[in-house]
Amino acid sequence: NGVSAVDPSKVPRRRSSCHTSQCVAKFVAGNLLRWLPAVACVLQVLGIWDADSRLTSAWHAVKTTDFAKRPMAEAYVAALSFGVWIILFSFADLIPGLEGCRVNRFSRDAKPAHISLAVIAMISATFVAIGEPVGRVVPLVVGLALVFLMYMMGSITVIKAYQGMFQYIQRIYATFFVYLGAIALIHSMKDPRPADDGHIGLSRLVTEVGFGVVAYDFVFSWIHVGMHRLFPRACHDHHQHHIMNSFCGRVLALDTVNHGLLDGSLQVMVNILVQNIGILGMPKHKFSRFIHNILVTGLLVESHAGYDCFWSTHNLFPGIFGGTKRHMAHHMNGKSYYQQFFCYLDDWVFSHLA
DSSP, X not given: OOOOOOOGGGSOOOOOOOOHHHHHHHHHHHHHHHHHHHHHHHHHHHTSSOHHHHHHHHHHHHHTSHHHHSTTHHHHHHHHHHHHHHHHXXXXXXXXXXXXXXXXXXXXXXXXXXXXXXHHHHHHHHHHHHTTTTTTHHHHHHHHHHHHHHHHHTHHHHHHHSTTHHHHHHHHHHHHHHHHHHHHHHHHHSOOXXXXXXXXXXXXXXXXXXHHHHHHHHHHHHHHHIIIIIOTTTTGGGHHHHOOOTTTOSOOGGGGGOOOHHHXXXXXXXXXXXXXXXXXXXXXXXXXXXXHHHHHXXXXXXHHHTBOSTTSHHHHSBTTBOHHHHHHHHHHHSSSOOXXXXXXXXXXXXXXXX
């Protein structure tokens, strides 16, 4: 079911129509998500929960894998995290009864799931051909399972029925491997800076990941403003990111990676920059780099997915995170809300631009 995109900034906030038990459940779940990180830190400080030893054990289990030892491991974590987050939200669009959680208020839409299956099947086939990053058996099994699922869901019929959908699939697929290819090219010209892979505690993980997320959002926000307000012609390929697809008529989670070469390159360079900032007098820990990539990709996809629910960042931390409501409004008019994650620059600086 295609729907017309709605500008969230023009829609009045609706009162929840849930039953009392549902409202209580959402209230409890929302507060658990909101306060769980702080509670975990307090328990660690008080010595009630030894988070450091658990993190050390988890990191030891990760770093001993062949995957973590690959030079391209960080890039693979970022690319695969994008895939997982996009699939998660694309299949969420299939679930009926979530109209109240969706900015565009549609009942269900299977098209993003069909697109995601096709893209991941093509990526799996490519991984089989090149034998990276986990050999050939795993992607072969995944690819065959996806092809079977596509057959059962009638994905090929759907893709053929909508004009522009196959070209959209090709563009998303190409973006995935252009990114990996660019990182491989950089590595061939210059060895990546060594990352610390020793012991890591909760305080270091939180500090490094938190700084990285804030720094990424801060730096790219100024570039994003420049694309729209200062050099719109020079950065014309950012326009691709704002083109509304014809088959769904709304911004999709998949649109997170639907951008031009210059636009995508700038985002990657900003991420490389902040990943190489060691704020504690030592190189950023490799586990922090992995978690950073998982978290940043999740925040980026969430801001495009169009969900306004108790777990949305703009509801968990209102006034701090802009979330999908602000970013959807940005996609509708392109004249406000340039920050991808937070609110402070939009509220204090960018809102005053002529």
